[in-house]
Amino acid sequence: MASSSRARPILRTDYFGQQLATKIDRDATVVATNSLALPKPLAAPDSPLAQPAFETKERRLLELQLMNYFCFDVCSSLPGTYFPETRNIWTVVVPRLATNYDALLNAIMTLALRHMLCSGCQDIAPLDEKYQSVVGTLSPAVADAASFTSVVLSLDAFASLRDRDIGDYAAPVQWLHLCKGVMQVFRVTLKLLKGYPEANINKIVATSGPFVERSQIMCEANRNQFPALLMRQPGESNEDDAAYIETVSYIGAIQSAIKAGEDIHSTTRRLIVYPVLFPQRFVELLDEHRPRALVILAHFFAVAAHCRTSAWVGDIPKREIIALAGFLAPQYQHELAWPLITTAQMAIYAAMIIPVLYLLFRHGKVGIIGWFYLAAFCVLRILGGALALGGSKTATIIANIGLSPLLLAASGILHESNSLRKVGDAKVEWAVVLALHILVAGATAILAVGASALQSSSPLPSDLIKVKVGITLLLIGWVVLVGWSLQSWFRRSTQHSEASRAGRKILIGVAFALLFIGIRVVYTLVAFFSQKQSLSPVTGTLVVRIMLVLVPELVASLILIAYGWITRNDTSPKNIEGQAARIHTRSRQGNA
Incomplete structure (x- = not known):
């Protein structure tokens, strides 16, 4: 065993x-x-x-x-x-x-x-x-x-x-x-x-210092880290509500420490010590499986996910949150959106980045652009989840600009496909890649500035306009990428080799991935133009954040990884050089 x-x-x-x-x-x-x-x-x-x-x-x-x-x-x-x-x-x-x-x-x-x-x-x-x-x-x-x-x-x-x-x-x-x-x-x-x-x-x-000082834990700043958990439910006594608020204050203190950049070892210490200080009444309510108590427990484990690299924490938060999501009744599922999404996102992309880095190495310089940006996308999603656990406003910005590296990854992998198939003029290909990079980079800059300003205490109407302009430019970038893919689809390869066939497979993967990237881009556009909280990629419902944020990005990434894995041997630099040498030899023999 x-x-x-x-x-x-x-x-x-x-x-x-x-x-x-x-x-x-x-x-x-x-x-x-x-x-x-x-x-x-x-x-x-x-x-x-x-x-x-x-x-x-x-x-x-x-x-x-x-x-x-x-x-x-x-x-x-x-x-x-x-x-x-x-x-x-x-x-x-x-x-x-x-x-x-x-x-x-x-x-x-x-x-x-x-x-x-x-x-x-x-x-x-x-x-x-x-x-x-x-x-x-x-x-x-x-x-x-x-x-x-x-x-x-x-x-x-x-x-x-x-x-x-x-x-x-x-x-x-x-x-x-x-x-x-x-x-x-x-x-x-x-x-x-x-x-x-x-x-x-x-x-x-x-x-232990101030982190066990009750006056510093039971402060309004810590309680307000999770305002939704402070809402009193019908039928709750004053004693029950006080127990819930006190427990939320402890969890909020952990989140405040993470937000302040506290060392992970110190945060792990809080995770071990604070449950000892939880009020006895909260433990009793948890034993009765009161929904509010279970939701608060899920938020504790979501915060604990920040310390998942600790030998004492590991995958405990992920297991507990998933189990709680399956246990709670449907009417309480939306309250688990934050712990469930952030924990799942960090775990998934932390696992995905390993094969992406391997493919970056295997595909060599011909695919370096695409696989580099896909690795950057994974890192950005891990960082976004960690910042969300820390309550950082930067998490909202990252959630909005996270599409940029995914679009650039698709364009880079499409460029790899065309390079392997030897279709079109190489200079024109690089010009398209450069133009798309400028467009997406500009959209990202405008979007980041607008989203950052919207998180301030006094946002201006022009800030929302900047966000809408940035999202619109990303949509235009996606349309350009779709058009480039269609043009590549109908162009014949000038070679019949393993590398050319691998390029065709990669093109198929990019085409499928663009469908899901399009869903994510269009959803983001609708969310910001409608300004509905239920559609927000940060505050939206559990169903929206899973089906329109997590799933499209995840499926698109997995498709690119799958096709990259299938073609990893045919696209390696040594294999391409060997195929070129064999083609050159056959050509010389034919001329002779």
Whole structure:
């Protein structure tokens, strides 16, 4: 299995790789219920972390490897370790604490397993019994270690969301209940450690700074990041509405930090810490599957997608948002437009850019223009999604000008087709390419200036006119491109070679792609001339943004990639040179 293979380079035996993958849930339960005051439950005898009747070499090696992995691999990705002192605490002090505190040692082992086998992990059990027994006998000597145990296990619980079963969707309240348990432990331990500046957990808390300061989180600026989520629904009590608003403030604080350009490691720290602070009433409403609570949860995961490169986040946001979209009733789907579209767009184009860059290399200089602009289009869409998650107004500008590189990509790939087929005069071809570039570049500049001005606090009527002029010029550019494609379609190739046949295939791909690009261009024109919010590429309904924005661009890009992939071998520089040499040889033989 995949998770086993990932563990083998570290554990070096098939047996332990399989055991770690299949027994992690049972081991996590042992960690969760193993108490200082209560007798230890019997662990499965075949579990690698189960307490054996006698020590073995395999167990000692396993624990050594897990601790080594924790210090050198896990700690580097923990929230807050960008501070040197915090990193030293996690890599040096915490392992030392664990040697005298079994619960922390077991938690470290489990977290190391989770990091290794994140693709095969399961939900971990709640830790209420463990925490109650620890708190009941707590003293300053063990409070420090108990605090770190809470942090480690809450982090492990968040990471475990990536592989929970979401087929029959249920809100991840178990994770949030664990977060509330962590909060209870922290209240007791921090109170007990007050006045102990040498306590390591106090040093880490000190680095939290203003991002956990309630007065800075519960501000109007954070709440207004998502105004639609603040609308009170019929039948909601004052307590319910207050819980929703407080939760939205936490999510808005994360988005504000992203918008301000905060480091991704700091933002990941917020993602781990803020759910611990969510109001208990919100967790209860989420457990009842209240629609407003589920929509707010979807927005939390949409913001979390900004940190998808973190080992602790990964594809969790995408899985949760897609599952929520399938669970919520149709009347609530429009409220998921922002998290669903932005998350899907970033994930799709991040995956697409890899084959595009490969085709840029394979097609060589004859296709460099087209594939370069297609790569630029993918980057622009990824950037637009990231800015949208950050609440940046620049996302609106990028959404409007994103068509430009797609049009230029189609023109460049069409030029590649004509070059391979040797149709028309080369100078005329380059003149058409240059003219189209000037037209699209001018349209993009006018559109960007107008769209930027429309986002200001006092837009002028002339700003909207600029946007309309820019969109109209893009439409003219598309019409020119269609006309050029039709002319190329009816021109005969002067050669009969593999490269010429590849050029014909590419021309077919460009023709199909232009149909979907046309849908996107015409839609944008209608959206800006009608000025309807429901048709806006940024604020439109879920159906509009998927069917008229995401799908046409995606299908056009995939068509170009598909035909580029089919012809990748026939259009390589070496293959073209070889074909030219063979044609020249046959020509000389015929003349002889």
